[in-house]
Amino acid sequence: MGNLCGGPATAPDGKAKIHALTLSCNAMSPVLFAQDTGIGAFEFCDLMSGAHLKPEFLAKNAFHTIPTYEGADGFTLGESNAILRYMAAKYAPAYYPEGDPKMRARIDWAMDAMGTSVYQKWLQRTYPILGFGSHPADQAKVNEELSEILSCFKKTFIGQGKYICGDKLTIADYKVMPYLHCAMQPMIKQKSGIQIDPRLEQYVKDCMAAMPSSSMLKAADGFGVEEFLATKTDLPNYAGSVVTCGSGPTAGAIKTGAANAGEKAAKIHGMPVSANCTGALMLATETGVGAMELCNLMEGAHKKPAFLEKNPFHQIPTYEGSDGFCIGEGNAIMRYIASNYAPQYYPGDAENRAKIDMAMDLFSTGVYQKVAVSVVYPVMGFGAPPADQAKANSTATEALGMVEKTFFKTGKFLVGSQPTIADFKAGSSRLPDFALEDAGEFVLALPFLYAANQPAVKKKTGFTLPPRFVTYVNDCVEAFSKSNSLLSSAGGFSLKEYLATKECNISIPKGSKAAEIYVYFLPAGGNVDFGGIPSPQGRWDVELVDQDKVFTEAEVRRHNREKDAWISFNGSVYDITRYIPQHPPCSGLDWSKRLAGRRFEDFLGQDAFGPAHLGCGPDANCSRGVKAELAKILQPYRIGKLAPPVLSDAARQWPDVEPGAVRLCLERSDGSLFGIFTVAELRKAFKPCTKTVTHQCSTSGNVNTKEWTGVRVSELLPRMGHRPPTYETLVTFVGMDGFGYSMFWSRAMRDDVILAYSQDGEQLDAERGGPLRLVKDGQHAKWIETIIVE
Known part of the structure; x- marks a missing residue:
C-alpha cells in the first residue's frame, strides 16, 4: 500500500510515535501537531494487514483504533482529542493555554463540536468517496444538514482573525482543519454535491500556511487525502444541485481571560x-x-x-x-x-488528565455506538433495534470489557480511587429522534451505564451489564450524593423514570371478550400475548379494565407525569397517558405536568386549556354545556370512578392528598413551565426559613400564633431563572381547591413571604393547608401546587 506519508514511516528514536493512516483526518490531526512542534512523528499503522489487532498494538490501545500515541517514555494513549490535549499540556502549552480558562473552553468546545456533531454529517459525504462506506439514502437531505451544522460552526468559531481563537493557532485548528480540507476538494464537490463556504476555504489556507506538516494532506506517496481523492474519477457524479456548506454570518467577539471567580449561579x-x-x-x-x-x-x-x-x-x-x-x-x-x-474532579499531572480525557472521548464515540445506540436507545424509543440483538449485546459487552481492561487500574473509579469528570461522563444518553442533534452527539459514563442497568433494558434486550460495571454504577451513585437524585427523580424525565415506562409486557387471559379490553398503541419494544384474541395489524398494548373501580383523589394525584398521566373529570377517572402523544394539540411537557394527576374541571375556561385541546374543535366554549362532549372524547380512556370527597367537618372539606405525590409547578402565564419540585426536593434545594406569625381565621374568627418553616419565595423564583419585566408583574399562588392569592412581584420578593411545609416543627398535613401553604403577614393560602408568574 506504500508508505502513506510524505516523510519517514517510522518515528525517530527519542520521539513520540503517532500510529495513524494518512487518509484518516481524525488521525492526522495529532500527527500534524506532533511533527510541527517536534514532539513526535507519524508511525504507519497498516490496518489492511491487521497491524492494529496484533498483541503489541493492543498492549498500547485495547480498542485497536487510530490514532494511538506512544511516548518515548512508554506512555500510551488513544483518542484524537485526548492526544492533542495531552501533547499540548505536556510539551506545547501555548497551543492550549492553561492561563486563559475561557480560551481553553473555546478550544474544547470547537474540538468536541467538530468531533461529534459536524463529524457525523461530514463522514456521510466524504467517506463514500474515500472508499469507506456507501452514500446515505437521501444525499440531498444530508447535504443540507451538513450545510446547516457548518454554518453553526462558522458562526460560533470562525470570523475574528485567521483562526478559531483569533490570530493564535491552537490545537483546535489542528483538529478542525483536516476535515474542512477534505471537504473542499474538487472531487468531493463533483461526487457528493457539496462545497464549503469561501470563508471556511480561506480558514483552511491560513491554517495550512502556518502548519508545515500539512503538506502530508496533499502528497503522501499517493495516499495524501488531496492526491488520493483526485483518483476517484470513476465514481458516479452527484445528480443534484451543489450545496455550499457553511454560509451565513461569522463569529462575534472572542471572550478570553479568567473564569468568573466563585461562580455559584x-x-x-x-x-x-x-x-x-x-x-x-x-x-x-x-x-x-x-x-x-x-x-x-x-x-x-x-x-x-x-x-x-x-x-x-x-x-x-x-x-x-x-x-x-x-x-x-x-x-x-x-x-x-x-x-x-x-x-x-480533574486532578493530577498531564498523564492522569489524559486518561480522563480518553475515557470521556471513548464514551462519546466508540463505546457509545456499541452500548447506547444498539442496546439502550431502542428501549427508550430513540431508534430502531438492531437486526441481531444478541450480536449487538455481545459487541456491547466486548466494548465494556475493553474499558475494564484499559481503566480501573488504581481504584474503583475509571481513573483512580476518587471520582472524576470521566465518571460523570460515562453514563449518559441522548434524546428522542426529534431532538438528537439538539442534544449533542455524545454521552457521559455514569448516566449512560446507569441507563443500561435499568430493568427495562434487560427485559427488552436481554443485555446484562457486566458485574464490574454494576459495582461501578453503585459506587458513583454513592459518591455523587448531592446530585444523584437527578438520575432517578425528575418529574418523569429522569433516566430511571423514563425507562420504567418502557416495561410493558402484558398477557391477556384466554376467553376474554373484546368488549372487556382497553386497547392502546404499544410503544416500540413492548410485547403482548393476546391469549388467542385476534389482534389488529401492528403491535398493540392491551389491558383489562374494571370501569367500576373507585379511585380516591390521592390515587389520581400519584399519576402525575407525562408518561403516567391520570385525570379526573365529572366523577370519573381517566388514564390519558397514551392520549397525549397521539393528539398534538395536547402534547407537550408543560401540558402534561400541569394537568396530570388533577381535576380537569379546574382548568376549563382557562386560555391554555379547554375543549379545543381535547379535540372538540376550535370554537368550543367550556361555559356552554360541553361536559357531555368532553366525556365522550375521554370515554375510551376511562378506567373507573372518582370517590366522593372526604369531609373534614360540616362546613369545610380539604383535598385528599399524600405529601409525597404533590409537586409544585412554577409556570408562566402562557402555560410554559420553568420549574417543578416535590416537597422533599424543596427541602433539599433551599435553605429553610422559620417565622412566627399570628393569624386570625376569616371563617371561625379564631386567633392563633404558630411557627412556620418553609422556603422564601424570594429565593425560589429568582433561582429558577425567572426575571419579570416589571416589579408590577403579578404572581399568583393557586391551591388544589381552585382558590388562589395574587400579589405583585415586588411584594412576593419580601422576606416575609414563604411557602411553608411545617408548622411548629411538624410536617403540614392537608387539614392544616399542607403539604405547602402560602404564609405572609395578614394572608394565608392553603394547598398550594402552582405558582403562575405573568
Missing part, C-alpha cells in the same frame, strides 16, 4: 432525560456551581433568538455563567467547571 440549559445533559448538570449541582435551566426542546426553546445567542448550534447542554460566558458540548462544560471550580 451558573445555568446549565438542558433537560434531565438527556444523559449528556445529566453529566454536566450533576457536576454543576455536586459542586454548587449552578443548576439546571429547563430548555424545553418540545416547545422549541432552543431555537429562540435568545438561546441561539448563547449557542448557535441550538444544542443542550449549554453553560451560561453569571458573567454571561457561554459554552456548549457536555465534555467542554465539564472540563471548564472542574478546571476552574472543582479541580478534584
Whole structure:
C-alpha cells in the first residue's frame, strides 16, 4: 500500500510515535501537531494487514483504533482529542493555554463540536468517496444538514482573525482543519454535491500556511487525502444541485481571560432525560456551581433568538455563567467547571488528565455506538433495534470489557480511587429522534451505564451489564450524593423514570371478550400475548379494565407525569397517558405536568386549556354545556370512578392528598413551565426559613400564633431563572381547591413571604393547608401546587 506519508514511516528514536493512516483526518490531526512542534512523528499503522489487532498494538490501545500515541517514555494513549490535549499540556502549552480558562473552553468546545456533531454529517459525504462506506439514502437531505451544522460552526468559531481563537493557532485548528480540507476538494464537490463556504476555504489556507506538516494532506506517496481523492474519477457524479456548506454570518467577539471567580449561579440549559445533559448538570449541582435551566426542546426553546445567542448550534447542554460566558458540548462544560471550580474532579499531572480525557472521548464515540445506540436507545424509543440483538449485546459487552481492561487500574473509579469528570461522563444518553442533534452527539459514563442497568433494558434486550460495571454504577451513585437524585427523580424525565415506562409486557387471559379490553398503541419494544384474541395489524398494548373501580383523589394525584398521566373529570377517572402523544394539540411537557394527576374541571375556561385541546374543535366554549362532549372524547380512556370527597367537618372539606405525590409547578402565564419540585426536593434545594406569625381565621374568627418553616419565595423564583419585566408583574399562588392569592412581584420578593411545609416543627398535613401553604403577614393560602408568574 506504500508508505502513506510524505516523510519517514517510522518515528525517530527519542520521539513520540503517532500510529495513524494518512487518509484518516481524525488521525492526522495529532500527527500534524506532533511533527510541527517536534514532539513526535507519524508511525504507519497498516490496518489492511491487521497491524492494529496484533498483541503489541493492543498492549498500547485495547480498542485497536487510530490514532494511538506512544511516548518515548512508554506512555500510551488513544483518542484524537485526548492526544492533542495531552501533547499540548505536556510539551506545547501555548497551543492550549492553561492561563486563559475561557480560551481553553473555546478550544474544547470547537474540538468536541467538530468531533461529534459536524463529524457525523461530514463522514456521510466524504467517506463514500474515500472508499469507506456507501452514500446515505437521501444525499440531498444530508447535504443540507451538513450545510446547516457548518454554518453553526462558522458562526460560533470562525470570523475574528485567521483562526478559531483569533490570530493564535491552537490545537483546535489542528483538529478542525483536516476535515474542512477534505471537504473542499474538487472531487468531493463533483461526487457528493457539496462545497464549503469561501470563508471556511480561506480558514483552511491560513491554517495550512502556518502548519508545515500539512503538506502530508496533499502528497503522501499517493495516499495524501488531496492526491488520493483526485483518483476517484470513476465514481458516479452527484445528480443534484451543489450545496455550499457553511454560509451565513461569522463569529462575534472572542471572550478570553479568567473564569468568573466563585461562580455559584451558573445555568446549565438542558433537560434531565438527556444523559449528556445529566453529566454536566450533576457536576454543576455536586459542586454548587449552578443548576439546571429547563430548555424545553418540545416547545422549541432552543431555537429562540435568545438561546441561539448563547449557542448557535441550538444544542443542550449549554453553560451560561453569571458573567454571561457561554459554552456548549457536555465534555467542554465539564472540563471548564472542574478546571476552574472543582479541580478534584480533574486532578493530577498531564498523564492522569489524559486518561480522563480518553475515557470521556471513548464514551462519546466508540463505546457509545456499541452500548447506547444498539442496546439502550431502542428501549427508550430513540431508534430502531438492531437486526441481531444478541450480536449487538455481545459487541456491547466486548466494548465494556475493553474499558475494564484499559481503566480501573488504581481504584474503583475509571481513573483512580476518587471520582472524576470521566465518571460523570460515562453514563449518559441522548434524546428522542426529534431532538438528537439538539442534544449533542455524545454521552457521559455514569448516566449512560446507569441507563443500561435499568430493568427495562434487560427485559427488552436481554443485555446484562457486566458485574464490574454494576459495582461501578453503585459506587458513583454513592459518591455523587448531592446530585444523584437527578438520575432517578425528575418529574418523569429522569433516566430511571423514563425507562420504567418502557416495561410493558402484558398477557391477556384466554376467553376474554373484546368488549372487556382497553386497547392502546404499544410503544416500540413492548410485547403482548393476546391469549388467542385476534389482534389488529401492528403491535398493540392491551389491558383489562374494571370501569367500576373507585379511585380516591390521592390515587389520581400519584399519576402525575407525562408518561403516567391520570385525570379526573365529572366523577370519573381517566388514564390519558397514551392520549397525549397521539393528539398534538395536547402534547407537550408543560401540558402534561400541569394537568396530570388533577381535576380537569379546574382548568376549563382557562386560555391554555379547554375543549379545543381535547379535540372538540376550535370554537368550543367550556361555559356552554360541553361536559357531555368532553366525556365522550375521554370515554375510551376511562378506567373507573372518582370517590366522593372526604369531609373534614360540616362546613369545610380539604383535598385528599399524600405529601409525597404533590409537586409544585412554577409556570408562566402562557402555560410554559420553568420549574417543578416535590416537597422533599424543596427541602433539599433551599435553605429553610422559620417565622412566627399570628393569624386570625376569616371563617371561625379564631386567633392563633404558630411557627412556620418553609422556603422564601424570594429565593425560589429568582433561582429558577425567572426575571419579570416589571416589579408590577403579578404572581399568583393557586391551591388544589381552585382558590388562589395574587400579589405583585415586588411584594412576593419580601422576606416575609414563604411557602411553608411545617408548622411548629411538624410536617403540614392537608387539614392544616399542607403539604405547602402560602404564609405572609395578614394572608394565608392553603394547598398550594402552582405558582403562575405573568
